[in-house]
Amino acid sequence: MIDMLLVEYQNKINARLDMLLPENGMYYDSVVKASRYSLLGNGKRIRPILLLEFYKLCGGDDDCAYNFACAVEMIHTYSLIHDDLPCMDDDDYRRGRPSCHKEFGETLALLSGDALLTEAFGVASKTMGINPEYVVKALTVLSANAGINGMVGGQVMDVEGENAEFQSNYSLEMCRLKTGALIKTACMCGVILAGADESKISAAANYGENLGLAFQLIDDILDASGDSEVIGKPVGSDVKNDKKTFVSELGIECCKKMADEFTKKALEQLNMFDGDKQNLTELTDYLLHRIK
Numbered sequence: 243m244i245d246m247l248l249v250e251y252q253n254k255i256n257a258r259l260d261m262l263l264p265e266n267g268m269y270y271d272s273v274v275k276a277s278r279y280s281l282l283g284n285g286k287r288i289r290p291i292l293l294l295e296f297y298k299l300c301g302g303d304d305d306c307a308y309n310f311a312c313a314v315e316m317i318h319t320y321s322l323i324h325d326d327l328p329c330m331d332d333d334d335y336r337r338g339r340p341s342c343h344k345e346f347g348e349t350l351a352l353l354s355g356d357a358l359l360t361e362a363f364g365v366a367s368k369t370m371g372i373n374p375e376y377v378v379k380a381l382t383v384l385s386a387n388a389g390i391n392g393m394v395g396g397q398v399m400d401v402e403g404e405n406a407e408f409q410s411n412y413s414l415e416m417c418r419l420k421t422g423a424l425i426k427t428a429c430m431c432g433v434i435l436a437g438a439d440e441s442k443i444s445a446a447a448n449y450g451e452n453l454g455l456a457f458q459l460i461d462d463i464l465d466a467s468g469d470s471e472v473i474g475k476p477v478g479s480d481v482k483n484d485k486k487t488f489v490s491e492l493g494i495e496c497c498k499k500m501a502d503e504f505t506k507k508a509l510e511q512l513n514m515f516d517g518d519k520q521n522l523t524e525l526t527d528y529l530l531h532r533i534k
């Protein structure tokens with residue numbers, strides 16, 4: 243059931259992303275080609291799906307929110323391209339194939355990230371069929387959480403904390419920002435675009451924050467013990483890079499328990515909504531047990 247739902251969403255999101263960033267035949271088309279290579283790779287599209295599901299849960303007509311949902315995926319893809327660069331995590335594989343800089347070189351990879359981030363705000367602002375006040379409010383939340391006090395801040399903590407002793411509080415805050423901020427934003431923006439009230443926006447934020455922490459823990463577990471064919475990049479890169487993660491410090495079993503706890507807390511927040519929560523409940527559970 244959840245598998246079918248995900249494939250249906252992924253097909254629609256991929257078709258929209260393809261349309262939103264067409265090759266242009268200009269002298270600078272190389273940056274479009276490199277951006278499309280990463281954007282249209284084999285991503286799970288979890289963030290746009292969360293946005294669309296929260297939007298529907300709050301009574302929205304899902305087709306209107308696709309541009310905004312795709313904008314969140316564009317920002318996520320930019321962050322992956324930049325994170326893979328040698329000056330950051332230095333990863334050669336992403337989404338089952340060579341990372342952007344391995345295929346197109348560092349300069350174009352850097353510029354593709356810049357392009358995706360910038361174009362994302364243009365795409366989101368062209369959301370039609372939704373009250374413009376809601377769109378502006380969602381844009382404000384998106385920029386705040388993708389920026390200094392969100393994902394970028396978390397990435398800075400990751401880079402700067404690399405050689406420090408492991409500190410649980412530091413690492414939790416880093417995950418909350420680096421991974422959680424964009425996931426939280428997707429959930430919040432779905433609710434905001436549907437015009438729901440502050441209590442629902444806050445429930446979506448709490449759901450997203452807890453889901454984001456669980457998501458990062460599972461990501462660390464998969465990096466330590468997943469199947470590289472399935473996850474689309476080599477396993478053990480954290481160990482290879484001598485990176486201190488929750489898994490290296492607390493062990494896999496403890497991390498599974500923590501992910502379980504955060505997932506339960508996320509699910510509790512869904513009680514704040516009156517609509518049909520089955521899809522979101524199944525998606526939350528799927529993410530806890532995911533293998534990629």
Ligand code: GRG
Nearest residue numbers: 285286287288321324325393394397420421461
């Ligand atoms: C460069 C500003 C900047 C930020 C980078 C997101 C991020 C911040 C770094 C990615 C590092 C990483 C692998 C974090 C673990 C959690 C995570 C975001 C995994 C990738 O997201 P998925 O699993 O990937 O949704 P797909 O490919 O399915 O979209």
